[in-house]
Amino acid sequence: MSVVIGIDVGGSTTKIVGFDRRDGGNKLIQPLFVRATDPITALYGAFGKFTDQNGIELSDIEIVKVTGVGSAKITKPIYGLRCEHVSEFDCIGLGGLYLSGLEEAIVVSLGTGTALIHARRGEKMEYLGGTGVGGGTLIGLSKRMLGLEDIQHIQELAESGDLDKIDWRIRDISKKDILPGAPDAMTASNFGNISDIASKSDVALGIINMVFETIAMVAMFAARNYDLRDIVLTGNLTTLNKAKGIFGGMNSMFNLNFMIPENSQFGTVIGAALTK
Numbered sequence: 001m002s003v004v005i006g007i008d009v010g011g012s013t014t015k016i017v018g019f020d021r022r023d024g025g026n027k028l029i030q031p032l033f034v035r036a037t038d039p040i041t042a043l044y045g046a047f048g049k050f051t052d053q054n055g056i057e058l059s060d061i062e063i064v065k066v067t068g069v070g071s072a073k074i075t076k077p078i079y080g081l082r083c084e085h086v087s088e089f090d091c092i093g094l095g096g097l098y099l100s101g102l103e104e105a106i107v108v109s110l111g112t113g114t115a116l117i118h119a120r121r122g123e124k125m126e127y128l129g130g131t132g133v134g135g136g137t138l139i140g141l142s143k144r145m146l147g148l149e150d151i152q153h154i155q156e157l158a159e160s161g162d163l164d165k166i167d168w169r170i171r172d173i174s175k176k177d178i179l180p181g182a183p184d185a186m187t188a189s190n191f192g193n194i195s196d197i198a199s200k201s202d203v204a205l206g207i208i209n210m211v212f213e214t215i216a217m218v219a220m221f222a223a224r225n226y227d228l229r230d231i232v233l234t235g236n237l238t239t240l241n242k243a244k245g246i247f248g249g250m251n252s253m254f255n256l257n258f259m260i261p262e263n264s265q266f267g268t269v270i271g272a273a274l275t276k
Contacts, residue, residue, distance in 0.1 A: 003029070003060045005050075006273025007043060008091070009070035011112065013236070014042035015269040016050045021062075029054055031266040039070030047078060067091045067272045086275045088268065089127040093119030095271030096232040099261035106223045109268060110235035112136040114215050116222050119232075128222050133214045135237050141207050146200050154204050155240050161205025168192040186253060187213055205242070212237075212246040220254055229257045234267025 002022040008015040017031035032050055036042035043066075050056070064081050066074050067088045077083050096107030097119050104120040106128075113134040118126040135151070143149040148157065168189040190210040195202075219231045233247065238260045247258040263270070 002062065003056055004062055004273050005047075005064045006091075006269045006271070007046065007064060007066045007068075007071075008088075008269035008272060009039045009043055009066060009068040009074065011039075011069055012037065014039065014046045014068075014070070015266055016046040017266060017269045017273050018050070018054065018056065019273050028270070029056075031263065031269060033266075039073050042070075043074065043078070065272045065275055067268065086272050087125075089115065089117055090125045090275055091268045091271030092234065093117040093125030093271065094274045095267035095269070096234055097121055098270055098274060099234070099263060099267055100230070100232045100259055102230055102232065104228065105230040105232045105259075106219055106226065106228055107232045107234065107267070108215065108219050110134055110215060110233060110237035114218070116219060118222070118226055131214060131218050133211055135211075135235075138207055138211045138237070142204065145203055145207070148204075151240070155208065155242065157201050158204035158208050158242060159201070161199070161201040161203070163202070163205060163209060164193075165195040165198040165202045166191055166193065166206035167209070185249075190214075208240065208242050209246060212243065213250075216247060216250045216258065219258075220250070220256060223256065229255065231256060231258045232267075233258060233260045234264045236265050238264040 004019045006017045013033045013035050015031060015033040018029035020027040020029055034042050034046045036045060058079055061081055064078050064083045065086050067086050071085055092109045092115060093107050096105060107117045107119045109115045111134055113130060113132045115130040116128040118128055139149050142154045148154050167187050170186050170188050173188050191206055223231050244260055250256060251258050
């Protein structure tokens, strides 16, 4: 037995990953996810697809480690395999450090809401709290304001949006240096300058920008509390087209290092498989 499986059972998606420890290694097996409203259905669907695609036999699997909001419904071994429940917060921190290659960072999980972890390699992960602003906020506001709840449609609509028709910037409020050291392009008020002629594209971009900026500021305060610059972003929202641009802008404004590593959407499930 040489394969460790991690499964993150979410509300609408379930993610699965493996590490192959044959020959003393620890090789990542490419993760995948499946969508299903029922977590048990999603888990078994993901497990079957993953093992089939990667030619993994049940006899190859050493242990299955499960986490996520739906994992409480897993009350018995999966196909008779040893199954262990692991802390989601530990998984977030471990996954963020693995993906970034850093020794210490603030790791942020951008899910339905947002969780922040102070992660330091070799030490216990520290849950710092978070904010209810996240993917649920983005979808909920978009459903109410735009009549859309498909995340792909929302981000496609936002591509042609104009924030000047939505937000107040510092330069819009005063020509004077009212906040010494703050760039004049910094947002002073999300949706504080919404125009009567703002289009649906403008509103879609405004919602995405507000969610990302709120998360960025909360993460920045956490990083400053630990005298850190490195902030690792994980979770499904990191795959949105606007994520790199908005968080990259925060890097230059506040001398931070927001990182969206490869496989960022799988940070938590990778961390699950890495737990001791």
